[in-house]
Amino acid sequence: MNPESILETSAFELGRALHDRTLTSVEICSAFIQQVEAVDATVQAFLQLDPGSVLEAAAASDARWSRGKQRSPLDGLPVGIKDVIAIEGAPLTCASRILEAFTAPYASTAGNRLLEAGLIPFGRLNMDEFAMGSSTENSAFRKTTNPWNPENAPGGSSGGSAAAVAARECPWSLGSDTGGSIRQPAAFCGVVGLKPTYGRVSRFGLVAFASSLDQIGPIGRSVEDVAALLDVIDGHDPLDSTSWPDPSESASEALQLDHQPGVIGLPGEYFGDGIDPEVLASVNRVAEAYREMGYEIRPISLPHTDLAVPTYYIIATAEASSNLARYDGVRYTRRAESAANGIDLYFQSRGEGFGEEVKRRIILGSYVLSSGYYDAYYKRAQQVRTLIQADFLEAFRGVDAILTPTTPSPAFRLGEKTGDPLSMYLADIFTISVNLAGLPALSMPCGLSSAGLPIGFQLIGQPFAEGRLLQIAKDWESAHPFTARPGPVTRAS
Amino acid sequence: MQESPGVDIEKLARLSRIKLTEKEKGAFSAQVTDILGFFQKLQDVDVEGISPMAHPFEAAAPLRKDVPGTPWEPGRALRNAPASRGNQVIVPKVIEDV
Numbered sequence: 001m002n003p004e005s006i007l008e009t010s011a012f013e014l015g016r017a018l019h020d021r022t023l024t025s026v027e028i029c030s031a032f033i034q035q036v037e038a039v040d041a042t043v044q045a046f047l048q049l050d051p052g053s054v055l056e057a058a059a060a061s062d063a064r065w066s067r068g069k070q071r072s073p074l075d076g077l078p079v080g081i082k083d084v085i086a087i088e089g090a091p092l093t094c095a096s097r098i099l100e101a102f103t104a105p106y107a108s109t110a111g112n113r114l115l116e117a118g119l120i121p122f123g124r125l126n127m128d129e130f131a132m133g134s135s136t137e138n139s140a141f142r143k144t145t146n147p148w149n150p151e152n153a154p155g156g157s158s159g160g161s162a163a164a165v166a167a168r169e170c171p172w173s174l175g176s177d178t179g180g181s182i183r184q185p186a187a188f189c190g191v192v193g194l195k196p197t198y199g200r201v202s203r204f205g206l207v208a209f210a211s212s213l214d215q216i217g218p219i220g221r222s223v224e225d226v227a228a229l230l231d232v233i234d235g236h237d238p239l240d241s242t243s244w245p246d247p248s249e250s251a252s253e254a255l256q257l258d259h260q261p262g263v264i265g266l267p268g269e270y271f272g273d274g275i276d277p278e279v280l281a282s283v284n285r286v287a288e289a290y291r292e293m294g295y296e297i298r299p300i301s302l303p304h305t306d307l308a309v310p311t312y313y314i315i316a317t318a319e320a321s322s323n324l325a326r327y328d329g330v331r332y333t334r335r336a337e338s339a340a341n342g343i344d345l346y347f348q349s350r351g352e353g354f355g356e357e358v359k360r361r362i363i364l365g366s367y368v369l370s371s372g373y374y375d376a377y378y379k380r381a382q383q384v385r386t387l388i389q390a391d392f393l394e395a396f397r398g399v400d401a402i403l404t405p406t407t408p409s410p411a412f413r414l415g416e417k418t419g420d421p422l423s424m425y426l427a428d429i430f431t432i433s434v435n436l437a438g439l440p441a442l443s444m445p446c447g448l449s450s451a452g453l454p455i456g457f458q459l460i461g462q463p464f465a466e467g468r469l470l471q472i473a474k475d476w477e478s479a480h481p482f483t484a485r486p487g488p489v490t491r492a493s
Numbered sequence: 494m495q496e497s498p499g500v501d502i503e504k505l506a507r508l509s510r511i512k513l514t515e516k517e518k519g520a521f522s523a524q525v526t527d528i529l530g531f532f533q534k535l536q537d538v539d540v541e542g543i544s545p546m547a548h549p550f551e552a553a554a555p556l557r558k559d560v561p562g563t564p565w566e567p568g569r570a571l572r573n574a575p576a577s578r579g580n581q582v583i584v585p586k587v588i589e590d591v
Contacts, residue, residue, distance in 0.1 A: 307534060314532055330574070333575060345585055346510040351514075352512075356517070363509050364525060366505050367525065370505075377535075381535060386543050
């Protein structure tokens with residue numbers, strides 16, 4: 001297989017080639033390193049990549065395969081890592097100046113499980129600072145561009161993770177999703193992104209933004225790949241007290257099972273005003289395609305949908321203001337040089353170290369938690385959160401999955417929303433309810449706009465029913481494979 | 494609580510322990526006022542008797558058994574500290590002279 005074919009091959013198929021000894025890990029990793037060297041000056045998805053250590057790990061994997069001692073069928077495949085997930089000894093900056101020189105002193109559980117399966121961490125991927133944003137423009141270090149058009153945003157906050165997969169710079173990656181940060185960039189970049197059920201993947205070693213919403217998940221170019229990567233990282237972890245204690249079913253095995261078409265709910269609230277007509281038409285075509293495959297399409301209502309954005313931004317900023325209090329200039333690498341005393345040290349280190357959006361969210365969080373406003377904002381938002389979750393649980397009494405657009409429009413242009421934080425917050429309107437309710441959801445590509453930008457649809461599943469969700473996604477993928485490729489960064493093979 | 498509340502940006506910066514530039518104070522005042530106005534939407538919801546949700550699945554959150562583990566070498570914990578000596582982080586003077 002030549003290097004360009006390697007780039008176009010799914011991770012699952014690359015694993016098979018490793019097993020058949022028709023490819024080596026060194027060949028695979030070298031092909032992706034070359035692709036990063038060829039296109040990342042434009043895409044700018046990577047904050048860091050150390051080809052030497054990747055190739056060293058690849059050679060060690062090849063040696064394991066030769067001895068029949070491979071750690072898993074995926075041993076030797078590279079995985080891009082969002083720079084918010086700790087890998088021991090690797091940089092961990094969260095795309096923030098305040099952690100610019102930070103090296104992870106321990107590994108995340110998800111990261112450790114990759115290593116235990118023989119997978120190779122492949123660089124540090126760009127993101128919005130501390131995962132706060134929807135375009136990756138809040139990174140302190142680089143502006144990632146959309147592989148389909150460098151004038152457009154890759155989405156965020158896992159913009160680097162989605163762009164790198166779309167640009168064939170790695171076969172798959174890990175991102176994190178607090179309000180849509182895996183699914184929205186997956187939709188903008190034309191790849192598959194899954195946010196697992198809250199509690200399915202350990203958050204240990206994921207730098208905390210909003211602890212009751214954050215979840216690590218896989219991004220790939222096929223349903224099969226996303227299922228396989230979920231199976232590597234998920235499962236109970238005693239180091240995360242919110243990790244779900246029951247063993248979860250294998251998502252990859254679920255894909256092998258025979259299954260019947262089921263019932264898909266279409267919530268009217270997600271198909272109203274303000275949606276780009278091309279997105280609307282595209283997602284309606286997806287519903288029609290499911291009907292043709294034998295699914296029943298049933299209109300449903302999620303009546304508290306219009307409260308999700310304010311509820312989310314109250315809860316997420318409150319939790320962020322508390323979680324980010326630890327960056328005080330004392331323990332984590334960056335300290336203001338000119339501070340005269342301990343209190344000044346906090347104010348100046350945080351003033352210099354945090355970017356604009358992070359400061360804005362900490363300030364909002366301080367407001368909604370402050371004396372006199374706590375009940376009116378934070379507590380009330382937690383109550384509305386209960387109502388939003390109840391909407392979904394009620395809907396799931398009659399449907400297997402819920403179909404919506406992932407985003408109101410295809411990728412917006414870089415710079416288009418940076419001056420107006422509220423309009424950026426509204427870019428998450430279809431994804432954040434899922435985090436509030438703790439549900440699994442994925443984004444699948446379903447076509448291109450007339451401007452040549454990907455459009456994604458979202459499927460929302462029942463708690464811990466990722467297997468069923470992926471089966472339904474796979475039915476779509478098998479009938480309507482997404483074969484378009486981002487022209488600017490891939491060459492004809 | 495129906496109208497959008499005013500914002501004392503100095504107080505919020507103090508609560509947040511963040512030194513803001515004058516430009517940031519101006520921009521954040523306006524933006525935070527806007528966003529809080531948007532949050533007002535929740536004030537019209539009837540939440541009487543609805544329990545607040547802190548985590549999506551409350552059944553989770555078991556505690557680990559209380560057994561001693563192996564602590565880190567102090568050097569590992571201090572590796573990222575901006576200034577340290579021996580097993581301690583150095584900070585500027587916190588207590589004023591009397």
